[in-house]
Amino acid sequence: MNLQQKTAELRRILVDMESLLVAYSGGIDSTLVAKVAHETLGKRMLAVIGDSESLLRSELEEAVNLVEKEGIPHRIIRPHELDNPNYSSNPSNRCFFCKDELFTLLEGLASTEAFRFIADGANADDTGDHRPGLQAAADHRVRHPLQEAGFTKNDIRDLAREIGLPNWDKPAMACLASRFPYGTEISQEKLAMVAKAEETLKSLGFRNYRVRHHESGNDTIARLEISEGDFERVLASHIREEIDTALRHIGYQFVSLDLQEFRSGRLNDAISDQLVQLET
Numbered sequence: 001m002n003l004q005q006k007t008a009e010l011r012r013i014l015v016d017m018e019s020l021l022v023a024y025s026g027g028i029d030s031t032l033v034a035k036v037a038h039e040t041l042g043k044r045m046l047a048v049i050g051d052s053e054s055l056l057r058s059e060l061e062e063a064v065n066l067v068e069k070e071g072i073p074h075r076i077i078r079p080h081e082l083d084n085p086n087y088s089s090n091p092s093n094r095c096f097f098c099k100d101e102l103f104t105l106l107e108g109l110a111s112t113e114a115f116r117f118i119a120d121g122a123n124a125d126d127t128g129d130h131r132p133g134l135q136a137a138a139d140h141r142v143r144h145p146l147q148e149a150g151f152t153k154n155d156i157r158d159l160a161r162e163i164g165l166p167n168w169d170k171p172a173m174a175c176l177a178s179r180f181p182y183g184t185e186i187s188q189e190k191l192a193m194v195a196k197a198e199e200t201l202k203s204l205g206f207r208n209y210r211v212r213h214h215e216s217g218n219d220t221i222a223r224l225e226i227s228e229g230d231f232e233r234v235l236a237s238h239i240r241e242e243i244d245t246a247l248r249h250i251g252y253q254f255v256s257l258d259l260q261e262f263r264s265g266r267l268n269d270a271i272s273d274q275l276v277q278l279e280t
Contacts, residue, residue: 010149019044020117026063029121038072047074054175099136119143200246222252228261
């Protein structure tokens with residue numbers, strides 16, 4: 001199917017759903033679902049933002065500003081996944097417990113306010129990599145309208161640009177918990193450190209980046225991942241010094257630059273390597 005046919009199919013799916021809650025993060029995938037659902041269903045949809053400790057404050061602000069500008073009905077709820085030791089201990093299926101908490105809250109809201117379905121922004125490209133959150137979605141019978149209509153990530157960006165969504169080219173931004181190697185305990189204080197560190201990079205104009213949080217004994221290490229095209233800029237003396245000073249003030253004893261460019265899901269490589277070893 002071409003993009004026009006996929007768009008028609010997406011609208012048909014949403015009409016058939018009749019009413020729904022959209023698990024909305026401010027990323028382009030869930031934004032597109034919320035936008036098209038609002039165009040299709042009007043007040044029979046609600047975009048719901050999970051304001052957790054692992055969400056950057058700037059991301060929350062941008063998400064709220066976008067739906068307000070677009071006139072999309074929305075609400076903020078407060079998950080508390082850090083209260084669950086199965087999450088805070090940071091196992092390899094950590095994302096399952098985060099999404100399980102969120103979808104449990106959404107199920108209660110859907111039941112109370114008579115919404116038939118819960119939907120998210122999963123798409124046809126989300127079938128690879130390590131995604132335990134999709135198992136939580138399956139457990140709670142969450143629908144994936146974009147995936148059902150055959151949308152790839154490129155399709156999503158193309159349609160978002162076509163209908164004028166301002167974040168059509170926004171880089172993917174996973175939750176802050178993804179900055180910690182599996183097995184490193186997550187706390188509110190550590191999340192705050194990563195958040196401040198990434199806000200520093202954002203304030204300096206970087207777009208594709210991650211600050212990975214590592215611990216060795218009593219030392220905390222910030223490992224910066226950036227796009228290859230930004231290497232020269234980040235190594236300029238005034239930028240390098242500003243980043244180093246800011247991150248040390250936040251509490252990092254060491255600040256390092258990863259010589260491989262940023263790639264989403266890098267910390268999942270260890271899991272992939274383990275699976276390969278088991279299969280060979």
